[in-house]
Amino acid sequence: MNEEFMQNLFRIAEELSRAGWAEANAGNISVRLRPEEYPTDPAAGPWQPLAIAIPALAGEQFLVTAKGCQIRNVPHFPRRDCGVLELNGDGTAYRVVWGLEGTVPTSEFFAHLLSHAVRKEQSGGAERVILHTHPVTLVALCHVMELDSVKLTRLLWSMHPEGVALFPGGIAYLPFALSGSREISAMTCEAFQKFPMVLWEYHGVFASGRDLDHAFGMIQAAEKCANIYKAACELGGVTRTLRDEEIAAMASFLHLTPAPGILNLSGGANHAL
Ligand SMILES: [Zn+2]
DSSP: OOHHHHHHHHHHHHHHHHTTOSOTTOOEEEEEOOGGGSOSSOOOOOOEEOSSOOGGGTTOEEEEEBTTOOGGGTTTSHHHHEEEEEEOTTSSEEEEEEEOTTOOBOTTHHHHHHHHHHHHHHTTTOOOEEEEEOOHHHHHHTTTSOOOHHHHHHHHHTTOHHHHHHOTTOOEEEOOOOTTSHHHHHHHHHHHTTOSEEEETTTEEEEEESSHHHHHHHHHHHHHHHHHHHHHHHTTOOOOOOOHHHHHHHHHHTTOOOOTTSOOOSSSOSOOO
């Protein structure tokens, strides 16, 4: 495997573990590889059919983490704890071409592939990484308030001016569903039509980014905003936040377009808190 690519993967795996977002076998990663990142020593296994054809990803190769693997172990056992899958020419089947020695792809593998198909189209091919992890404070927010995509994104953006700068696409909120189910895959794909990041209620985040650092950074920024909210609550409660006009000005200053439908710029109430 491409040494620089693998070192970057190992660094992000360690960061996820150190952040406390990947306990035990939690979390999974997939990367739609560039041709220069394809395995240099491929060993193709048998073709296996996909439950649903994904022609948008035909012929592509993906690095995926293994089912049940502990993210912190990926740097130490890369050929066991991750691997590379190749899709066939019409996107109806896949085979392992590197790694996954004695293991199988993450149970979220199909949700990852469907997510890649949506985000590849939405980003014009720029986004290549789907990262799933369990950031503590974002998950805790689900337990203390009723949320939806607008309320969650607006709350986070209002906590720090770099919120809208670092995840201008916002974050969708999905009601509880069983992980690994078709239902959560379908809801995540629908949310990814509009948002590059999704919070699964009581569970964790699915984020799509251009590369590993971009996906990790978006989650880190959203978690930072949630932590600022938590700290403000601990200091006696939130009484002041960035106003929607100030968030919009920040985005405009950086030539970013915030996710539509989040900010209320009509002069009404400033915040939904
Ligand atoms: Zn999870």
